[in-house]
Amino acid sequence: MFITSKSRHDLPSSSTRIQYFQSCLKRTVQRLRCLANYEALRFSNPISSLGDRLVSKMKERSASSNGKYVAVHLRFEEDMVAFSCCVYDGGKQEKDDMDAASERGWKGKFTRPGHKIQPGFLRTNGKCPLTPLEVGLMLRGMGFDNTTSIYLASRKIYNFEKSMIPLLEMFPLLQTKETLATADELAPFKHLQVFFTTIIFCC
Template sequence: MHGYSRLGGAARSPPSSPRFRHGRSKNSSWGSSKESNSMEKLVFILMSAVFRRRGLLLFAPLLYISGMLLYMGSFSFDVVSIKNGVVLVHKRAPPGSVYRSPQVFENLWPFMEAEAANANNGTVKTLMKAWTRKELTEWRPCANRSISETELPKSNGFLIIEANGGLNQQRLSICDAVAVAGLLNATLLIPIFHLNSVWRDSSNFGDIFDENFFIQSLGNHVHVVRELPDDILQRFDNNISNIVNLRVKGWSSSAHYLQKVLPQLLQMGAVRIAPFSNRLAQAAPSKIQGLRCFANFDALRFSKPIRTLAESMVDRMIKYSSQSGGKYVSVHLRFEEDMVAFSCCEYDGGEEEKHEMDIARERSWRGKFRRKHKIIKPGVNRVDGRCPLTPLEVCSYRFLCFLCWVF
């Protein structure tokens, strides 16, 4: 049964065709479709023009960047060679990524011999100019010795640090410890030397440096003691290891020490920071920076046995440097196993060298260089100038400096 229809008739009319369901007539629908096609063509033409222009604008900088990368040698291409009828494909290394100093030195050696011969004959004095002091290059002290406390205030507690690394890192740690002790108004315990896994040197502070001179020099700047008082030791069961070890991040600011370390020092009377290598930022207040500088150039002095040996070596160098009027050059090569291993650089030792460096890295840093996110790229390190100089490179560099080459 159907409802009432104003069109009359009882029969239900069939549904309209989908093509004409929304239009009133065939002609009107065709006209709408024609207009739609025209609009689509117009939009297509406009979009094509825009994309063509944008493609050109995008292609130009990409072409420029690609050209620069190719020019700078950032991409390496395969070099194909034929040997005994077999095609060999070699990967061309980017410029500066491979150790080739022996070849460079071989080409430089004739010039070095000629320069030395001419200098000995007196015809050319280029090498002798190396001893001439240039203007505005004299050394100036960084610490003002006149600035000192007439009377040091009461100490806030005791600071114990453990100097780790090699001798140079330990020296830097001592200077930073003096600066931090001055910042916190703390009494510094003579720094403890951590036994290095590479050098395995069991020397303590007094074996390397003049302990009495260190304490006396800092007398008007920072309190320094050889041992902790009995009451402090008893508080920690006579064991320094029981003193809380504050894990301070590398290159921490002065504000960090005042906000985080000082409250602990006031509360417990003694704090320990181990390891202490590079634990103070380079940027520091001028007074604290002055303490660091004073410790380095005034308070630290080698022990008597080391000074005696050094004086003997200097006298010998002056004696056997007659051709230069007793003048000589002292160079610390610093080409050591731990430095080479840490740099992740490759030289000319081949697979044997790689194997030895892998063992050295594992022995000293225990898996640090085997982590998933750690990607070792020796070629990139060399291009970036992060590889320690070999003795051969140091000699070549010094010779070029004598010839007034600019780097």
């Protein structure tokens, strides 16, 4: 019913639909689902092979720490920031970007009558994705210094050129799939978004 009631172009993205159904599950069912996925799901051979190469390269570039590195999943992609309804810079450009991302992904979910958004409340209650700067400060607070090798597991970070500057200054040994893999290695997955996203988490 959910799929047939709308045209394909009106449907939210697959990741959005999954997130919606996940939020409806009881915690016990969610735990069982996660356990089943962990035990049953495996990466396909092309992804697994590329993942192994990325891990090997990451270890090579972490030689000063005996091949050890920290993998950070930075949830500061545009769609995640938009879904959070949080305010960061608070400027017009950010509002325009978030309004556009919300409309693409959720078709009026956040603008329907009666829906109240309280960015300040969300922020003070820990409901907002951490910015790259905040993640960097947290890692520093945990004792990781600028010699720590970081693997950044993320899709395209919102406002990358600006928001990533402080994190890169704190952790200059930061790597991504793009810095570890060659363009030729990534090319087969470039237009397959699900597979391309999966590669992020191979390290």
